[in-house]
Amino acid sequence: MNALKWMVRIGLLVTLALVLSGCGSDDTDMTKELSDKDAEIAELRTQIAEIDELRAQIAEMESAAMETESAQMESETMMEERGDRLEAVRERGRVICASNNSLAGFGFIDDSGNTVGFDVDLCRAVAAAVLGDADAVEFRPTVAAERGPAMQSGDVDIMSRNTTWTTSRDVQWGNFAQTMFYDGQGFMVRKSLGLSGMLDLEDAAVCVQQGTTTELNLQDFINQNDLNISIVTFPDNVSANEAYIGEQCDSLTTDRSGLVSTRAGLANPDDHVILAGTISEEPLGPVVPHGDEQWYDVVKAVMAMLIYSEAYGITSSSVPTSVTGNTAVDRMFGLEGSFGQDDMGLSDTVAQDVIRAVGNYGEIYDRHLTPLGLQREGSRNALWSAASCTDCPKGGQVYAAPLR
Numbered sequence: 001m002n003a004l005k006w007m008v009r010i011g012l013l014v015t016l017a018l019v020l021s022g023c024g025s026d027d028t029d030m031t032k033e034l035s036d037k038d039a040e041i042a043e044l045r046t047q048i049a050e051i052d053e054l055r056a057q058i059a060e061m062e063s064a065a066m067e068t069e070s071a072q073m074e075s076e077t078m079m080e081e082r083g084d085r086l087e088a089v090r091e092r093g094r095v096i097c098a099s100n101n102s103l104a105g106f107g108f109i110d111d112s113g114n115t116v117g118f119d120v121d122l123c124r125a126v127a128a129a130v131l132g133d134a135d136a137v138e139f140r141p142t143v144a145a146e147r148g149p150a151m152q153s154g155d156v157d158i159m160s161r162n163t164t165w166t167t168s169r170d171v172q173w174g175n176f177a178q179t180m181f182y183d184g185q186g187f188m189v190r191k192s193l194g195l196s197g198m199l200d201l202e203d204a205a206v207c208v209q210q211g212t213t214t215e216l217n218l219q220d221f222i223n224q225n226d227l228n229i230s231i232v233t234f235p236d237n238v239s240a241n242e243a244y245i246g247e248q249c250d251s252l253t254t255d256r257s258g259l260v261s262t263r264a265g266l267a268n269p270d271d272h273v274i275l276a277g278t279i280s281e282e283p284l285g286p287v288v289p290h291g292d293e294q295w296y297d298v299v300k301a302v303m304a305m306l307i308y309s310e311a312y313g314i315t316s317s318s319v320p321t322s323v324t325g326n327t328a329v330d331r332m333f334g335l336e337g338s339f340g341q342d343d344m345g346l347s348d349t350v351a352q353d354v355i356r357a358v359g360n361y362g363e364i365y366d367r368h369l370t371p372l373g374l375q376r377e378g379s380r381n382a383l384w385s386a387a388s389c390t391d392c393p394k395g396g397q398v399y400a401a402p403l404r
């Protein structure tokens with residue numbers, strides 16, 4: 001009986017121990033599940049912390065980008081307002097001018113190795129205005145296709161190189177300051193071909209230079225007139241001219257002024273004829289890089305000085321240094337009143353320096369273009385004031401913003 005009692009007691013104790021120790025199989029699963037969930041939660045917390053960190057980094061980057069953008073805008077505005085280029089040119093001591101070195105009359109290297117020409121003198125006029133020295137110019141010869149990149153790089157202060165002002169170039173290259181020569185595209189042919197007009201170029205081969213409006217206008221001309229013309233392109237003026245001389249093509253096309261210049265340099269100019277008419281408008285003039293309003297204004301004002309000086313009858317040898325009594329002349333030469341010299345960062349007597357150094361528009365024209373046979377009188381390159389009456393159509397188109 002005693003043994004039975006002990007056995008029952010032991011059995012009860014074992015059962016109780018099992019219950020208390022929670023060793024039933026259901027409870028074990030729950031505990032494992034709970035600890036798995038804890039691990040998952042911990043993992044999620046780590047992920048949330050990582051996401052928060054990324055968010056902070058993005059916010060930091062965004063604010064840095066905004067700061068850079070506003071700094072850029074500020075520096076652009078400051079550059080426009082302050083005229084950094086004028087300052088840079090003065091510090092450097094010379095104007096960098098993209099020029100032509102193979103077009104007699106406009107931009108050319110003479111026998112003494114100097115860069116000379118009508119376009120070249122426009123750069124020299126700017127140097128006289130901002131540095132008081134027309135010779136303080138570094139010329140950078142630039143072939144047609146290099147012009148866009150040269151302007152976009154901002155490495156040159158001005159480009160003056162028989163360059164046509166077009167709307168796309170205005171947007172992509174820089175700001176065109178002033179039309180200084182009105183031109184149009186024409187065709188030169190050997191007289192022996194006996195062509196009487198541009199439409200006779202059917203089945204001809206035409207030499208043209210790459211990267212020019214010339215090339216584009218030629219294609220328009222072919223399309224519009226349904227002509228069969230083979231276009232032969234060249235990377236520069238010299239190779240195009242040589243190909244024409246070597247009879248690789250029947251005709252050479254470019255601005256008429258360029259044809260007159262090229263023809264004058266041929267062995268027998270009389271064997272060649274420039275066909276009547278033009279197929280395009282080619283307003284040629286200097287262009288400055290985008291982004292500096294003050295520099296742009298300076299170059300425009302210098303071009304206006306050249307033009308108005310001629311209109312007022314003032315030449316390099318008659319620059320006034322004391323009041324003349326002619327209001328417009330006195331204002332222009334800094335003797336009385338102002339046309340904004342101070343705001344542009346120029347001296348009051350800037351026009352005296354410019355005209356004394358390079359002469360007026362007419363003097364520049366006569367020095368370089370008249371000898372080529374580019375007749376000015378009665379042409380579009382006469383002064384507007386050459387008209388015999390106000391608003392009659394006989395004057396030329398050379399006209400600029402009034403200096404006042």
Ligand SMILES: N[C@@H](CCC(=O)N[C@@H](CS)C(=O)NCC(=O)O)C(=O)O
Pocket residue numbers: 100101102103142143144162163164209211212213214235236237238254255258259282284
């Ligand atoms: N006005 C036209 C043509 C200008 C042009 O570059 N013309 C050629 C042929 S006259 C030239 O000057 N080439 C000089 C060179 O490549 O050295 C333009 O702006 O595209």
